[in-house]
Amino acid sequence: MSEAITLLAMFKDLEPAAEGVDKLQQLGLNDDDMNVISGIPIKHTILGRPPAITYVSRIGFFGAILGMFLGIFFIYGIPYLYPLLVGGQPIFPVPMGFIITFEMTMLGLMGFSFIGMFVDSGFPSYTPKEYTPEVSDGKIALLFICPASEQEKFINALKDAGAESVAPAEARHL
Amino acid sequence: MATIAKPLARPRAQEHEDPRQYLMHDPLPRGQMNAMVMEAMHTTSPIFWAVTGVLVLIVLFALGYEWYILIMQGQGTAGVLRPDYWGVFLVNTVFWIGISHAGTFISAILRVLKIESRRPFTRAAELMTTFGLVQAGLSIFMHLGRVWLVYWMFPVPNERQIWPVFHSPLMWDLMAITTYLLCSTMYLILPLIPDLAMARDRTEGGWQKPFYRILAIGFRGTEGEWKNLTTAMNIFAFAIIPVMFSVHTIVSWDFAMASRPGWSSTVFGPYFVIGALHSGMAAVAIVLFMLRSTMKHYTYFIRAEHFNTMGMLMLLVSMAWAYFYFNDYLVPWYGGDVWDKLVQEYTEKGPLGYLWYTMLICNIAVPWAFLWNQKWRQTPWLLAIVGLLINVGMYLERFIIIPVGVTINRMPFTWRQYEPRIEVPMTIGTFALFLLLYMLASRLIPLIPVWEVQEGQEAHMIRKIGKAEVSTLSDLE
Numbered sequence: 001m002s003e004a005i006t007l008l009a010m011f012k013d014l015e016p017a018a019e020g021v022d023k024l025q026q027l028g029l030n031d032d033d034m035n036v037i038s039g040i041p042i043k044h045t046i047l048g049r050p051p052a053i054t055y056v057s058r059i060g061f062f063g064a065i066l067g068m069f070l071g072i073f074f075i076y077g078i079p080y081l082y083p084l085l086v087g088g089q090p091i092f093p094v095p096m097g098f099i100i101t102f103e104m105t106m107l108g109l110m111g112f113s114f115i116g117m118f119v120d121s122g123f124p125s126y127t128p129k130e131y132t133p134e135v136s137d138g139k140i141a142l143l144f145i146c147p148a149s150e151q152e153k154f155i156n157a158l159k160d161a162g163a164e165s166v167a168p169a170e171a172r173h174l
Numbered sequence: 175m176a177t178i179a180k181p182l183a184r185p186r187a188q189e190h191e192d193p194r195q196y197l198m199h200d201p202l203p204r205g206q207m208n209a210m211v212m213e214a215m216h217t218t219s220p221i222f223w224a225v226t227g228v229l230v231l232i233v234l235f236a237l238g239y240e241w242y243i244l245i246m247q248g249q250g251t252a253g254v255l256r257p258d259y260w261g262v263f264l265v266n267t268v269f270w271i272g273i274s275h276a277g278t279f280i281s282a283i284l285r286v287l288k289i290e291s292r293r294p295f296t297r298a299a300e301l302m303t304t305f306g307l308v309q310a311g312l313s314i315f316m317h318l319g320r321v322w323l324v325y326w327m328f329p330v331p332n333e334r335q336i337w338p339v340f341h342s343p344l345m346w347d348l349m350a351i352t353t354y355l356l357c358s359t360m361y362l363i364l365p366l367i368p369d370l371a372m373a374r375d376r377t378e379g380g381w382q383k384p385f386y387r388i389l390a391i392g393f394r395g396t397e398g399e400w401k402n403l404t405t406a407m408n409i410f411a412f413a414i415i416p417v418m419f420s421v422h423t424i425v426s427w428d429f430a431m432a433s434r435p436g437w438s439s440t441v442f443g444p445y446f447v448i449g450a451l452h453s454g455m456a457a458v459a460i461v462l463f464m465l466r467s468t469m470k471h472y473t474y475f476i477r478a479e480h481f482n483t484m485g486m487l488m489l490l491v492s493m494a495w496a497y498f499y500f501n502d503y504l505v506p507w508y509g510g511d512v513w514d515k516l517v518q519e520y521t522e523k524g525p526l527g528y529l530w531y532t533m534l535i536c537n538i539a540v541p542w543a544f545l546w547n548q549k550w551r552q553t554p555w556l557l558a559i560v561g562l563l564i565n566v567g568m569y570l571e572r573f574i575i576i577p578v579g580v581t582i583n584r585m586p587f588t589w590r591q592y593e594p595r596i597e598v599p600m601t602i603g604t605f606a607l608f609l610l611l612y613m614l615a616s617r618l619i620p621l622i623p624v625w626e627v628q629e630g631q632e633a634h635m636i637r638k639i640g641k642a643e644v645s646t647l648s649d650l651e
Contacts, residue, residue, distance in 0.1 A: 014632075035396050035397055035398075036396070036397050037394050037395050037396050038395050038400070039204055039368070039372075039395055039625055039628065040625050040628050040629040040632065041400040041401075041403070041404050041629065042397075042400070044397070049397065051401075052397040052398045052400075052401035053398075053401075054398070054401045054402050054405045056402050056405040056406050056409070057405055057409060060406075060409050074329055074340065075340050078329060078337060079337075079340070082337040084337060084339060086339070086341065089341060093340060093341050096340060096341060096346065097340070099346045099349070099350075099420075099424065100340055100345075100346065100349055102416075102420065103346075103349045103350050103353045103417070103420065104349070104353075106353060106357070106413055106414075106416070106417050107352075107353040107356065107357065109409065109413050110356075110357040110360060110361075110409065110410055110413050110414065110417075111356065111357075111360070113405075113406045113409045113410065113413075114360040114363075114364070114406060114410075116402075116406065117364065117402045117403060117405075117406040118391070120398075120402045121393075121398065121399045121402045121403075122392075123391040123392055123393070124388075124391035124392055125391070125392035126387070126388075126392055127392075129392065129394060131394045133375035133376070135375075135394070135395055136204075136208065136368075136371055136372040136375045136376070136395070137203075137204050137205035137208060137375075138203060138204025138205060138628065143396075173387075174371075174374060174387060174390065174392055174394070
């Protein structure tokens with residue numbers, strides 16, 4: 001690609017936005033070179049986009065395993081290190097071990113899912129980014145990179161699809 | 175030849191109902207909804223600040239000065255004496271944990287079941303969970319007495335050879351409540367992020383701009399960000415439900431694991447969970463009424479349909495509570511154990527018997543009398559009063575189980591009627607702190623999840639089938 005430019009197209013509704021994505025794909029733009037910014041989550045099939053990849057569930061699963069082992073360590077490992085004999089009771093309380101193991105597993109699952117959401121999304125991030133506040137007012141933004149020499153072609157195609165505006169995207173502090 | 179088996183009812187004059195009475199079918203532009211929510215946050219009357227000031231004074235007195243007295247002079251300033259070592263502080267703990275269950279129930283279970291009317295009030299309920307658990311945690315600290323030694327319960331290496339005994343239900347409680355508090359706080363934060371980004375975008379200057387900028391953590395709403403957020407929310411919605419059930423079950427085991435008359439019951443787990451939902455649902459009804467009455471524009475977001483949903487849930491949970499209570503009552507009564515019989519007789523006919531009758535009236539008679547009628551369920555002030563009475567009943571239930579229950583034990587020479595002392599102002603303090611936190615939160619964060627409301631409105635549409643217009647729902651996520 002020759003010198004590239006990042007453009008931001010604004011759409012009022014889902015239908016023209018889907019049409020806009022379609023136009024960009026027809027013009028040969030790669031799916032990786034565009035992104036949809038919206039005020040609500042939109043199923044990828046509605047816009048004709050490939051599904052976004054997420055690692056949150058995998059990170060959460062890793063957290064659950066870690067939590068489970070921590071729980072097992074609390075309930076079975078620690079009494080072995082610091083034996084405390086209580087009359088007639090076993091040193092490893094197996095049934096109540098399930099309780100602690102369960103709680104730690106769930107804490108690990110949810111804690112790591114929460115952290116995973118931050119890590120996978122690159123949050124927190126306060127560097128300048130291409131964005132417009134109109135998105136949180138319900139509009140849909142289509143952010144894409146195209147060759148600077150062909151930008152007119154892309155702008156016209158998106159306006160035909162129903163874009164309210166297509167302009168070079170400015171990175172700004174949110 | 176008779177072709178009609180039954181005579182048909184005459185059609186009502188007003189058979190057609192306006193779909194715009196439902197929030198999902200009465201959409202406004204997103205920008206307008208954002209403006210309404212932000213204006214509600216920023217509109218504060220002198221009454222608001224006056225109430226806030228009074229609450230601050232109550233909190234300072236009850237949770238500052240009185241707690242200082244309790245710490246300096248010891249638990250003797252409270253009404254706890256043999257055999258009533260467990261008093262109102264633990265009643266408060268169980269009560270506030272119960273209140274906290276509503277947030278998870280409404281936000282997680284209704285989300286999993288895709289009950290659409292949940293959308294505008296999930297956050298109000300989630301906040302109740304977090305703030306309720308704060309009160310529960312404080313109440314445990316009050317009960318501890320020597321609060322600075324709380325780390326003795328933590329599994330940290332130490333030289334004293336004192337290690338938490340995981341055989342004890344109190345240790346399970348610590349783990350479960352900590353897990354629930356952390357997870358419900360994270361679950362509150364996740365769906366809040368897009369609304370904080372909205373607040374950031376609509377704030378021009380002052381201290382609010384950096385405040386929302388920091389809290390919005392750079393959220394823009396890209397495909398990847400939404401995917402990560404909704405995936406995490408789905409994991410939480412499913413995972414937090416068993417944690418919620420486990421928490422109150424474990425709270426019930428604090429009592430049920432003791433071989434004490436009135437407590438040692440195998441049904442205590444589900445009975446406590448239902449009791450928690452009973453008080454939690456009722457508290458949500460009160461909060462919805464207060465938000466609708468005091469916050470500008472909230473009549474648009476919180477409507478009769480939402481009170482109707484809450485009313486139906488309250489009625490259902492009330493019936494389930496009655497079933498479990500009867501189950502818990504009948505078995506010891508039929509068993510005929512002398513100590514169980516004494517506990518039951520003391521509860522019903524003792525000097526505090528009026529509490530038992532009040533509890534039954536508030537928890538069963540009141541909801542059954544008022545919540546069967548749809549019109550009454552849709553009347554916000556009536557639902558709030560029913561909610562208030564249910565919470566009075568549920569507080570009494572915990573009071574009967576804990577201090578009244580421990581009065582009757584297998585050593586009659588220790589029997590003594592419990593009378594709370596410093597516990598009373600400190601209990602008022604927890605209620606004041608809960609209200610104070612809620613009022614402050616209402617000015618700092620959007621209590622209506624606007625993006626969820628818009629998502630629901632986008633997904634709903636009216637479709638004509640035959641001669642009727644029916645509501646249909648598409649799956650946008």
